[in-house]
Amino acid sequence: MIATSHILTQLTNRLQSGPFSIGQISVTPASDGRVELRHQDDGGRPGGELESFTDPCAARGIAQYDAEGEYRPLKGSPNLKAGWRLDLAGPEEVRIALDIFYPAALAVWAADCGGRLRVVPLSQTLERQTGMYRYARTISPEGARELTRRQCLTGCSRRPIWSELPVHEMGTSGDALPLLCPEACSFFVAEARLVAKAEFEAKATAAPGPAA
Amino acid sequence: MNDLARLADSALLLLGHGSTENPDSSAPTLAHADEIRRRGIFAEVQCAFWKEEPGFSISDYLFESETIYAVPNFISEGYFTREVIPRELGLEGPSTRRNGKVIHYCDPVGIHTSMTRLLAGRARELAPDIPVQETALIIVGHGTGLNAKSTEAIRVQVDRLEALGLGYGQILDAYMEEAPFIADWDQLTPLPNVLVVPFFIADGLHSYQDIPVLLGIESAPTAAASQRDVFRQNPVHLRGRSLWYSRSIGTDPSLVDVILDQVHDFQSAAAAA
Numbered sequence: 001m002i003a004t005s006h007i008l009t010q011l012t013n014r015l016q017s018g019p020f021s022i023g024q025i026s027v028t029p030a031s032d033g034r035v036e037l038r039h040q041d042d043g044g045r046p047g048g049e050l051e052s053f054t055d056p057c058a059a060r061g062i063a064q065y066d067a068e069g070e071y072r073p074l075k076g077s078p079n080l081k082a083g084w085r086l087d088l089a090g091p092e093e094v095r096i097a098l099d100i101f102y103p104a105a106l107a108v109w110a111a112d113c114g115g116r117l118r119v120v121p122l123s124q125t126l127e128r129q130t131g132m133y134r135y136a137r138t139i140s141p142e143g144a145r146e147l148t149r150r151q152c153l154t155g156c157s158r159r160p161i162w163s164e165l166p167v168h169e170m171g172t173s174g175d176a177l178p179l180l181c182p183e184a185c186s187f188f189v190a191e192a193r194l195v196a197k198a199e200f201e202a203k204a205t206a207a208p209g210p211a212a
Numbered sequence: 213m214n215d216l217a218r219l220a221d222s223a224l225l226l227l228g229h230g231s232t233e234n235p236d237s238s239a240p241t242l243a244h245a246d247e248i249r250r251r252g253i254f255a256e257v258q259c260a261f262w263k264e265e266p267g268f269s270i271s272d273y274l275f276e277s278e279t280i281y282a283v284p285n286f287i288s289e290g291y292f293t294r295e296v297i298p299r300e301l302g303l304e305g306p307s308t309r310r311n312g313k314v315i316h317y318c319d320p321v322g323i324h325t326s327m328t329r330l331l332a333g334r335a336r337e338l339a340p341d342i343p344v345q346e347t348a349l350i351i352v353g354h355g356t357g358l359n360a361k362s363t364e365a366i367r368v369q370v371d372r373l374e375a376l377g378l379g380y381g382q383i384l385d386a387y388m389e390e391a392p393f394i395a396d397w398d399q400l401t402p403l404p405n406v407l408v409v410p411f412f413i414a415d416g417l418h419s420y421q422d423i424p425v426l427l428g429i430e431s432a433p434t435a436a437a438s439q440r441d442v443f444r445q446n447p448v449h450l451r452g453r454s455l456w457y458s459r460s461i462g463t464d465p466s467l468v469d470v471i472l473d474q475v476h477d478f479q480s481a482a483a484a485a
Contacts, residue, residue, distance in 0.1 A: 005276055057246070064235055073232040075265050104266035107273040116311075120269075128299060131291065185267050187232065 007110040011098075012091045014177060022177040023102055023157040024080045027094065035094050037101075039082035050085040056093040058086060059100035074187050075103055076156040076179065105158075108180050119162050120183035129189060136192040143195045151191055152181070160184070219475070223256040223277035224248060225315075226471065227268065227284045227297055229413070230261030237414045238264050240463045241285045247468045254281075262292065268300035272311075280315045281475045287322035287353075287413050287462065288365035307482070316482070318474040321462075322365055322413070326473050328372040330464050335380075335407050338446065338456045348382040348401035349373070352394045353411045354418060355387025363387060366411050388422060395426040398451040405447075406455050413462035429457060 014020060019028045021040055028036045037059075042050055066072055067081040080101070088094050098106055111117040122144060126137040139147070145165060152160040152167075158181035159167050184192075226245050231237035241259050249257040260271040282301065284293045301315065302308065308315045321327070335349050351373075353366040366385045373383045381403045386394040397406060408427065410419040424430040428450050447454040461467075 007276065060242070071233070071235045073230070073235075073264050103264075104270055104274060108270065111273045117273075125269075130295060130299070183267075183269055185265070186263055190232075 010110045020175045037086040041082045056096035059097040076158040125184045139196040222279040223275040224254045225282040226259045230264030283318045284320040286320040318478045344379040347405035348403045355390030409458040410460045412460040419460045
């Protein structure tokens with residue numbers, strides 16, 4: 001049997017309590033039950049100046065490329081393009097759109113609200129890697145912290161609650177729905193492998209060679 | 213599918229590779245999920261990816277159904293279907309029970325017998341009016357000396373296509389990095405018409421950039437599939453032959469039925485056990 005949709009219930013309740021933001025998006029419920037999504041940078045612009053959509057799946061076309069036309073594989077990247085608005089029929093359509101803009105964000109948020117979210121430490125994520133990514137586990141603690149600052153704190157809107165860095169204030173302004181990251185993603189693991197390799201090569205270069 | 217009603221309370225998780233470089237890699241998986249969602253067969257339909265979001269390991273949170281069918285949208289058995297996905301999803305076997313839910317892990321789409329029907333249909337649509345007895349159908353894959361499974365799936369399909377008695381003068385397998393090489397396509401057959409169908413899940417870098425160069429259609433790799441279209445040039449007259457080049461088999465809308473077939477087969481096998 002399917003359980004009652006906790007995710008949709010949580011989202012409906014949040015919409016009933018007024019406007020909120022998620023990542024770079026402003027979500028504004030209207031009195032007639034419709035909900036508008038737009039980029040937060042377009043906050044003060046008249047709706048007529050923005051490209052309007054009523055299909056929540058239009059989010060896919062918006063989220064796929066940045067303003068320069070570059071592919072955005074990491075949807076948490078803080079480079080969502082502006083200039084659009086989604087005029088949606090209600091919570092179901094809002095969920096579809098937000099699942100595209102920030103995949104799994106609502107599900108993770110609902111799990112957190114329900115006390116079901118499992119935070120996975122970085123060491124555990126790296127330890128289970130195999131194949132070419134096995135090497136990522138050799139990254140130094142400082143290398144991992146620096147990578148987290150660069151890749152996660154600067155390069156992603158999600159809050160890496162798996163990190164030992166003080167990230168618990170990120171994205172917690174009054175009307176923000178948190179974008180929680182409970183586990184280092186494959187983008188991080190791939191970068192960790194490169195950092196670990198660079199660290200190894202730097203050590204090999206610094207170490208004195210065998211005597212001739 | 214004979215058991216659609218039984219799936220109305222279940223969820224479908226489609227698992228794809230995805231790409232950090234090519235936006236077309238995940239497109240077929242997302243499109244197939246959209247179509248299955250539109251048909252209303254499952255209570256929930258979601259995708260997860262190795263190289264895109266959401267990642268495999270957090271797919272647990274996506275569902276509220278108690279029963280989840282996980283189908284790898286991969287072309288063959290191998291490292292991803294046998295090691296990466298089970299590890300990232302925390303699977304313990306064909307069916308994994310935890311936290312009041314059960315995840316049924318189905319076979320990858322590419323090894324289902326109904327893929328043969330798709331290949332035959334794709335070849336027919338590619339060049340419907342040519343005499344098949346004067347035509348060679350080449351199914352092309354990646355191939356690598358490191359993994360025999362890489363070519364096995366394609367050889368099986370070629371055998372099954374032969375068994376259908378479609379009338380083609382020849383049906384052959386060929387590979388990018390292993391003999392018989394697709395670059396030698398004109399040496400593999402003396403027939404005047406050649407159909408080439410890539411056995412890949414998406415129009416990624418291999419099917420859209422690498423193979424056209426190996427065939428001689430393009431001189432150098434260029435932009436991604438969604439940004440240009442090599443497939444509208446069919447047929448290309450090259451090396452004294454007429455050559456038709458298809459999109460990857462995984463982009464075929466009928467792949468939706470193969471995904472559903474894998475779920476159905478899992479149900480049948482579980483019932484028989």
